[in-house]
Amino acid sequence: MLNVLKTTKFVVDNSQSVKINNANLKKMGASVTEKELKLSDLDLSSNNWNFNQLHYLTLVFNALVYNFWAEKDQPKWTIKTNKTTLDGSVALFLALEIEAQTNKDFFKPQYLANFSYENAKKLFKGNTEIPLFHNRVSCIRELGYVLKNKFSSNANKIIDVSNRDAVKVVEFLSETMPLFNDVRSYKGTKVGFYKRATLHAKMLNDLLKKYNKSQLKNMHKLTAIADYKIPQILRSVGIFEYSSDLAEHIDSYKIVNENSEYEVEIRAATIWAVKYLTHEINKKFPHIVAVDTDNILWKLSQNATPNFKPYHRTYTIDY
Secondary structure, eight states, rough: OOOOOHHHHEEEEEEEHHHHHEHHHHHHHHHHHHHHHTTOOOOOOOSSOOOOHHHHHHHHHHHHOOOOOHHHHHHHOOOOOOOOEEEEHHHHHHHHHHHHHHHHTTTOHHHHHHHHHHHHHHHSSSOOOOOOOOHHHHHHHHHHHHHTTTTOOOHHHHHHHHBHHHHHHHHHHHHHHHGGEEEEETTTEEEEHHHHHHHHHHHHHHHHTTTTOOOOOGGGGOOOOSSHHHHHHHTTTSSEEEEEHHHHHTTOOBBTTTSSHHHHHHHHHHHHHHHHHHHHHHTTTOOOOEEEEEEHHHHTTOOOTTTTTOOOOOSSSSO
């Protein structure tokens, strides 16, 4: 596994289109409240699952949690509940829970390994087809195959093999399954991000905490979870400053190509802005780590206001 901080620092040091405004970063760090810190634990479940079931669900979720945006003037994928309409990752997790409640085969990796397009149409049924539909089917099949043939059909093998080390969780997932191997190239140098593997380590630790089990060590070594929502909030509060060309590109809803310099610079700057922001927050709250800061920002991004600029739009399975 590539060293995320080292490889992304190379990008930040050479970035032409994304800069970090340290003054605004310090200002935001000083403004974080204890109430906002309580948002850190990420629990999307609405049912009473046992630990093994919820870890399995969370692993399937993290194999699929990417690309929920829609192109300009097109509807986002949503699902309806009795009370409201949901989109994005919250809608995905609920769809998985509904499937797990109604399909006794869902918790069998063999079922995932043979997941059909008809299965997927049922799982992702909403107002429109979920983005990258075919990619998601491939990811489910890959996960099911690996769970069955390399994990002995037991998602908790991740905990055992990693020796309860958060960094080794990320390493194990990214090296065992291509779907988690989130790597880019920048000016001839490979750059590691591992967004969804890192998110799984974060969510796994939250589950261990929830069920009063021994938590993962080295959580402080995890980096931010570089997606498209965190850069949006960082730009909206003035921590990110884009070049005029990049700003125009994003604000006009043009696609930012996967592995382009624009995309890699945005994601690398996310890693380091969150690291610096965590350092500022630590002056008041020493226990906060980067994935906590990331989740605080993600929660803030879910309440977008009119002054929020658009997020960058990249077709990718990585976020």
